[in-house]
Every structure is written in C-alpha cells, then in structure tokens.
C-alpha cells in the first residue's frame with residue numbers, strides 16, 4: 001500500500017529547468033512546493049573530476065539509465081516498435097537539474113515567425129505544405145513571450161551580442177557580453193561575410209564575466225575547459241538548474257526536494273488532479289504526494305507518458321486524426337560539413353555554446369517561393385572543445401581503420417572543423433507518441449512509443465542547407481570537405497540532437513491542443529504540463545530558451561490559479 | 570594451432586608468474602612498451618616506490634582470447650612512425666577491464682525482451698550483452714582464421730589478419746546473434762576508446778595516445794590561450810594527476 005504524505009500546494013514531477021523554474025517562482029510567491037526527481041541528487045561537488053570523456057561523453061554518465069526506462073521506436077505504423085536499448089540519437093536527462101546540467105548552453109529565442117507560422121506562411125506562400133503537415137499558430141505571439149525570455153536570460157547569465165539582424169525585437173540587451181571571439185570563430189565569420197551572410201556570436205547561458213543573477217545566484221567566468229556539453233560545469237560558469245533556480249527555491253524554506261523518486265501516476269478525482277503517486281527507486285516503496293496543483297515537468301517523453309498512463313486527455317490517432325495527446329511530435333534535421341585544413345588549431349579548447357552562426361537561411365528570412373520546403377536552419381560553427389575518443393574525422397576515401405586511418409586521424413584532429421546546422425521540423429500526421437503494447441519499464445508501466453520518420457519537407461531542407469554549409473566550409477579555406485549524407489529514414493542510433501518536441505502541445509483553443517498558453521491542461525485546470533512538449537512544431541534553433549520562457553509564464557499562471565482558481569484563459 | 574607454439578606461449582606466461590599481467594604476448598612478441606612503462610611508473614626517479622598502474626586481466630580467462638583481441642586491436646590501430654599501437658598503449662587491458670565492468674554487462678541499457686531482429690534504424694536488438702558479443706566475436710575470428718589459413722588469428726601474418734578483419738567489417742562472417750559487421754564496429758570503437766580514454770582506465774598508456782594526437786588531456790582551463798592563433802603544445806594531464 002502506498003504511504004500517503006502531507007498535502008502541499010504544488011508538486012512537480014521532474015526537476016530540470018522547467019520544474020526548477022516553477023519551484024523557484026511558486027516558492028518565492030509563498031506556496032509550499034515539493035519536487036520529485038527520479039535521478040540522483042547532484043551538484044558542484046560532484047563535478048570536480050568530470051573531465052572524463054569515456055565516462056560522461058561516451059557512456060552517458062549523467063544521463064538516463066535505460067535499464068530502468070526507455071522508449072520504443074518505429075519509423076512508421078506498419079513496423080513493430082522496438083526499444084531504444086542504448087542512448088544515441090538524443091540523450092535524455094536524469095538526475096537533479098535534468099539535461100540542464102549537461103547541455104551546451106546555447107540559449108536562443110524562437111522567431112516571431114514560429115509563433116504564427118500557419119498564418120504567416122499562408123499569407124506569403126498560400127498552401128505550401130500538404131494537409132498532412134499539422135502546422136499551427138501557437139496561440140501566443142513572440143511579443144507576448146518577450147518579457148519571459150528576458151527573465152530567463154537574466155537568470156541564466158546569457159552572454160551574447162546584439163548584432164544579429166534576423167531576430168525578434170529585444171527589450172533589453174543580453175545580460176553579459178559575448179564569449180571569446182576566437183581565431184576559429186573568426187574563420188567562420190569572414191567566410192560567412194564573404195558569402196553576404198550576417199554572422200553573430202551565439203548567445204550562451206555561460207558567464208563571460210562574473211555575474212550575479214536577479215535571484216542572487218552567482219556564476220563565474222568560463223574557463224573554456226572543453227568538457228562542457230555532456231558534462232557538468234565544475235566552475236559554476238554554465239547556468240544549470242542546480243546553480244540557479246533550484247538554490248533559489250531552496251532558499252525560501254518552502255521547497256522540499258526529493259530525489260530517487262520516480263513518478264508513475266497523476267492521481268485524479270472529480271475532474272481535478274489530486275497528487276502524484278511515486279516509487280522510491282532505491283527501496284521500491286510507494287508513496288502518494290497530495291497537492292492542490294500538480295505540475296508535470298519531466299521532459300517531452302514522460303510528460304506525455306504520465307498523461308497517457310493516467311488516462312488524462314484523448315490519445316491522438318493518426319488514422320482518424322482524433323485526439324490531441326501525443327500529436328505533433330517533432331525533432332530536427334542536422335546537416336553538417338567537415339573541412340580539413342593545413343594549419344593546426346587549438347580545437348581542444350572551447351565551451352559548449354562558444355560559437356558563431358547565421359540565420360540568413362532560418363525561419364522566413366529568405367524567400368521560399370521557389371523552394372519545396374518552409375522554415376530553415378541555424379548554421380553555425382561550435383568550438384565546444386574537441387575530445388579524442390569521439391573525434392576521428394578523416395577525409396573521404398581514407399580507410400576506416402589500420403595504418404592509413406591512424407595516420408590521417410592523428411594528422412587531422414587539430415586540423416578539421418565542422419559547420420553544422422539544426423533545421424526546423426514540421427509536424428506530420430504520422431509522427432506521434434503513444435504507449436507501447438509490448439515493452440515495460442522497471443516499475444511495470446508501458447514504455448512510451450515513438451512513431452517518427454523524416455518527411456519530404458525535412459529531406460528538401462536537408463539538401464538545401466547542406467549546400468550552404470559546404471559553401472561556408474569551402475570559403476573558410478578548407479583543402480577538402482565532406483558532408484553528412486542525407487538519410488532517408490530517421491535512425492535512432494547516431495547522435496543528432498536532444499531537441500525533441502511536441503506530444504503535449506499548446507494552443508489558443510481546446511480542440512487541437514493539450515494545454516493552453518500557460519501550460520494549463522484543458523481538461524483539468526489544476527494540472528500543468530510544461531516543457532518542449534508544448535511546442536506545436538520545432539524551430540531551427542535550440543529549444544531551451546523557449547522552454548525557460550514558457551516555464552516562467554506557466555509559473556505565473558500557477559500562482560494566479562493558486563489564488564483565484566479556474567481556467568487562466 | 571601446432572601443439573608446440575601453444576605450449577610455449579602458455580609456458581612463457583606461466584613462467585613470468587605475477588608479471589603475466591604486464592605482458593602482452595602476441596604471436597610470441599613481447600610488447601615492451603606497456604610492460605616497461607608500467608614497471609617504471611611504479612618507481613619515481615629516486616627509485617622510490619610510487620603507486621603505479623598495475624594492469625591485469627579481469628575478464629578474459631583463456632590467453633588465446635586475450636591474444637586474439639590484442640592482435641585484432643593492433644591491426645586496427647597499429648604501431649607506426651607516429652608512435653605506439655594498440656598493444657603498447659595497453660588497449661587490450663582497457664577492453665578486458667571494461668568487459669568485466671558495467672560496460673560488459675550493458676548495465677545502463679535496456680536489455681529486457683522480447684527480442685526481435687528489427688530494422689537498422691532501430692539499433693541493436695540482440696539478447697547478448699557486450700561480454701558475450703566479444704567472446705563470440707573472438708571465437709569467430711579464430712574460426713575464420715582457421716578456415717582460411719589453418720591457424721589461430723594471433724599466428725597469422727599482418728596481411729592475413731587484415732583479410733580476416735575485412736571479412737568481418739563487410740558483415741560476411743556472421744555468427745549467431747549479431748552480424749560480424751556490428752561486432753567489428755563495436756571492436757573498433759572499443760579500440761579507439763582504449764587509445765584515448767584517460768589512462769585511469771588502463772589504456773592510453775602513459776598518455777601516449779594523447780601525445781600522438783597532440784591532445785592535452787584533462788586540463789583545468791584554457792582561458793589563457795582561447796584567443797591564441799598559434800597552436801599551443803601543452804603537456805598532457807590525466808585525471809590521475811589530480812588525485
């Protein structure tokens with residue numbers, strides 16, 4: 001029998017940026033909050049010997065333990081979905097702070113175009129995509145979200161330059177000046193300019209200078225140590241939930257954090273959520289945490305799964321088009337070109353979000369009239385710090401092993417650079433999330449099933465963007481270039497990006513979406529479901545700036561609901 | 570394999586007793602690099618005993634298996650004018666030790682059934698964990714070597730070894746459970762990991778993998794050089810230096 005605990009105002013399932021922001025804001029506003037996190041407690045003290053590529057980058061030391069839970073995957077409905085047995089394509093977060101601990105820290109806003117994509121695309125091009133693509137306006141404009149972006153940027157010490165002309169209007173400059181402008185970044189900058197593009201240093205949630213955020217949390221200047229993405233920062237330079245919003249929440253004395261607690265069900269009664277049922281992952285004992293307000297902040301996958309296993313909302317069915325839960329699952333495409341140069345460069349130094357990019361081929365900043373796709377991609381060069389186990393690029397035609405491979409991989413390690421892109425992803429009626437009918441997790445729940453494939457839109461965008469990444473790498477003076485081939489079918493094995501979105505999308509009206517623009521569930525007004533799952537499509541930029549902004553807006557909604565009740569819209 | 574070679578190899582290993590851990594006998598050749606370096610590391614310049622990397626086998630019990638994986642690793646990453654190959658870098662110990670640990674048991678991966686073949690886009694779907702795949706793969710390497718050349722893999726010439734490995738790489742030596750190409754990919758990535766992982770994992774002997782690649786290892790900060798246009802040669806550092 002589950003042990004029933006004392007009721008609190010707010011309980012969150014998962015403590016990453018989304019859960020941390022909600023906790024900090026609600027606790028500051030006087031609400032009692034409990035955070036349930038399935039993974040380990042962790043913080044700065046755990047990151048002192050983190051420069052270990054084998055443990056953290058190759059074997060995913062900070063990420064989800066798939067022996068407990070994974071997802072199943074198939075490319076289309078005719079296939080049998082099978083478990084993702086090892087992490088690969090995307091790297092799910094686990095443990096206090098979630099993926100926010102081991103992210104790169106590229107912190108972007110989405111474009112004004114994203115929020116009104118259907119209206120704006122139709123206005124300019126008519127019905128460009130077939131009706132199989134489920135693009136929709138978000139129910140919220142860029143201008144409405146701007147103050148929340150601003151807030152999240154200040155909390156996470158974003159270092160950036162205001163020189164990008166292809167962006168929504170900012171009310172304030174970035175909190176900190178950009179990270180170092182390095183010779184490697186300058187190579188891209190000159191090449192992009194020679195091609196009449198508009199390069200800018202990428203905004204990074206990494207402090208370029210000492211910084212104290214509005215909540216009083218301190219971040220230190222980045223050391224460019226080169227063990228950043230996939231690692232925790234041992235200097236508290238990269239903003240993460242564990243050095244920003246979580247300590248802010250704890251300081252109030254109204255936040256209780258419980259790690260090793262895996263949520264398995266949203267409990268409900270009479271059209272309201274009553275709390276969360278969870279399992280202590282160490283003792284396997286079961287508990288019930290009652291709460292006035294329940295928040296799901298367990299990332300795209302488990303936010304959708306917890307609603308599904310709890311029977312809240314109607315599962316999307318691609319055959320009939322009925323239902324909203326699980327629909328509009330999107331990803332991204334990731335074209336890239338590697339160039340091989342003569343001179344050795346300090347490629348081993350860098351930071352997860354130290355980079356330079358262009359948006360000349362992103363959103364609707366270029367004319368798509370004669371192109372067979374919409375939207376675009378951020379094209380960038382990231383100087384993350386190259387590490388030796390996983391960086392063994394060799395020019396095309398080199399054998400994959402043996403003496404020639406050894407020679408070429410050693411020679412080119414410090415002489416190769418990659419320009420990569422993250423291309424927007426449009427929702428398609430056949431790409432969705434649902435529950436698996438065969439495989440179970442360690443707690444007896446069905447695994448989440450992902451049905452996903454690239455579409456014609458993705459393939460066309462991939463080809464177009466590859467021609468641009470190639471042109472830039474050539475203009476950078478590469479001796480030879482090699483581009484990532486266009487893969488017809490989505491493959492869950494090679495790493496691409498952890499920019500999964502959709503499944504619990506937001507909207508202006510209940511019919512086509514799961515939550516409103518405060519992430520409040522349409523069918524249950526004391527249940528909030530927050531994260532990138534709320535995105536109706538995915539943009540050609542990193543998602544977390546938008547996750548953070550939506551989380552601040554969600555917290556505002558929860559506080560308002562806490563005093564007034566009812567629907568927020 | 571002729572009885573004589575077999576006996577002499579076993580006898581040799583037995584004769585060296587506890588030191589067997591430091592010796593990588595491949596086709597009868599003693600790899601002095603790793604063995605010597607390991608011995609050196611146990612004493613500082615004043616001859617004082619320090620804590621050195623005492624390497625040993627934790628997984629492979631049969632020496633033929635260990636020699637087979639050693640020789641295959643060496644062909645994938647051979648000694649050349651740039652520096653040591655997999656054997657001198659102690660890569661076989663890295664692989665052995667990892668197979669004995671969580672990596673060998675796929676400890677943090679989903680291993681529950683049922684098992685279906687699946688499409689390539691769905692990734693590995695076998696029931697075997699890595700330690701099983703390696704042992705099967707090694708047996709298959711020796712089977713292929715004996716079919717083609719009537720010798721065990723470690724006793725082949727370099728070009729014969731390469732021929733056998735190419736058969737595996739092409740997926741043409743299927744054994745039960747996984748394709749040989751998949752095993753080859755796993756082996757190659759394990760070899761590269763053994764060359765370049767921090768030496769605390771028993772490979773990358775003396776940081777020689779990093780030195781060859783001109784990679785500085787686990788440094789604390791590059792703030793001082795991040796804007797430098799000239800390539801910086803920095804003496805590498807291991808996590809062990811921080812203990």
Ligand SMILES: Cc1cc2nc3c(=O)[nH]c(=O)nc-3n(C[C@H](O)[C@H](O)[C@H](O)COP(=O)(O)OP(=O)(O)OC[C@H]3O[C@@H](n4cnc5c(N)ncnc54)[C@H](O)[C@@H]3O)c2cc1C
Pocket residue numbers: 013014015016017018019036037038039090091092093094095096097098099100101102103104105106107108229230261262263264297298299300302353498499530531532542543544545547
């Ligand atoms: C290597 C890497 C690099 C990235 N780089 C960038 C970048 O540069 N820029 C960018 O914008 N984004 C980046 N991302 C994505 C970014 O990390 C995520 O968008 C962001 O962290 C999501 O925050 P979240 O709070 O929604 O989810 P998460 O951080 O995933 O947090 C969810 C938490 O919920 C917990 N949880 C899940 N299920 C349960 C359950 N049943 N019970 C209890 N707890 C549960 C998880 O353990 C986790 O801690 C990167 C991701 C990765 C993996």
Ligand code: SF4
Pocket residue numbers: 206221222223224225226227228229231232233234235236237238350351352
């Ligand atoms: S590169 Fe900078 S932000 Fe990233 S882990 Fe190192 S010090 Fe921290």
